[in-house]
Every structure is written in C-alpha cells, then in structure tokens.
Amino acid sequence: MILKNNEEKRSALWRTVLTVSSVLIIIIAVFFIVKLFTGNPLEGSWVSEDTGETVVMRDNGELTVTSADGEEFTAHYSVDTKTKILTVQTENEYSEGVLSGTYSYNVEQDTLTLMEREYGDQLVFVRE
Numbered sequence: 001m002i003l004k005n006n007e008e009k010r011s012a013l014w015r016t017v018l019t020v021s022s023v024l025i026i027i028i029a030v031f032f033i034v035k036l037f038t039g040n041p042l043e044g045s046w047v048s049e050d051t052g053e054t055v056v057m058r059d060n061g062e063l064t065v066t067s068a069d070g071e072e073f074t075a076h077y078s079v080d081t082k083t084k085i086l087t088v089q090t091e092n093e094y095s096e097g098v099l100s101g102t103y104s105y106n107v108e109q110d111t112l113t114l115m116e117r118e119y120g121d122q123l124v125f126v127r128e
Contacts, residue, residue: 041107042079042086046125055099055125063088065099075099086114 046055052068063077075090090100103114103123110127 040079041081042077042105042112045128046112047128049124049126054128063099079105085117 040057040059042057043059044057046057047053048055054066056064056066057077058064061076061078063075064072065075066072073090075088077086077088079086084105086103086105088099088101088103102117104117105115106113112125112127114123114125115121116123
C-alpha cells in the first residue's frame with residue numbers, strides 16, 4: 001500500500017489528488033459552458049426536407065451546398081447568434097440566388113428553419 005505507516009504523507013497525497021481532480025473538473029465544466037454558449041449552432045451537415053439538398057456549414061465560415069443531382073458549390077457565411085441572422089455570400093454567378101442572401105434562423109432540436117428576410121420564404125433542414 002502507498003505510504004503504509006505515514007499518516008501525514010498519505011494526507012498530503014490525498015489533498016493533492018483532490019485538488020488536482022477538482023481543478024480538472026472545473027476546467028472541463030468551463031470549457032463545455034463556453035462551447036455551449038459561444039459555439040456556432042449551425043455548424044454541421046443539414047439536409048433539406050423539400051429538395052434533398054445537403055448543406056455543410058464549417059466552423060471557419062465556409063458553406064458547401066450539394067444539390068440532389070450532385071452539383072456542388074461553396075459559399076461563405078456569417079452568423080449573428082444574438083439576432084439569429086445567417087448571411088450567405090456566394091462567389092460566382094452560377095450559385096447566385098441558390099442560397100445567397102440573409103436569413104433569420106431557428107434551431108429546434110435537429111431541425112433548422114431559415115426564413116428569408118426579404119420575401120419570407122422558409123427553408124427547412126434536418127441535421128444529418
């Protein structure tokens with residue numbers, strides 16, 4: 001057994017173990033709380049219920065749309081989590097109008113609803 005007959009050393013070792021484990025638990029809890037409240041809620045892969053398009057949003061602000069027939073294009077996006085606004089900027093004229101624009105978004109469990117701010121059209125996606 002560790003430190004068989006020395007109660008003082010065992011007590012010091014036990015306090016050290018408790019202190020280190022408490023600090024680790026606090027650090028992990030803070031990490032998850034910060035990630036929960038400051039993370040991008042739209043990051044991930046989403047599939048359209050209507051068209052079958054797949055939208056992949058990465059943490060670096062890059063968005064990839066793959067249509068049902070396999071065509072793919074890339075765009076950049078930004079998210080304002082306070083006002084729940086998603087802005088998508090496309091790079092070429094082919095993809096202009098496909099998803100380009102400003103949307104209000106709502107995430108409920110595994111469903112993402114985008115509402116176009118100008119015309120009010122809704123797009124519904126399910127997390128893949």
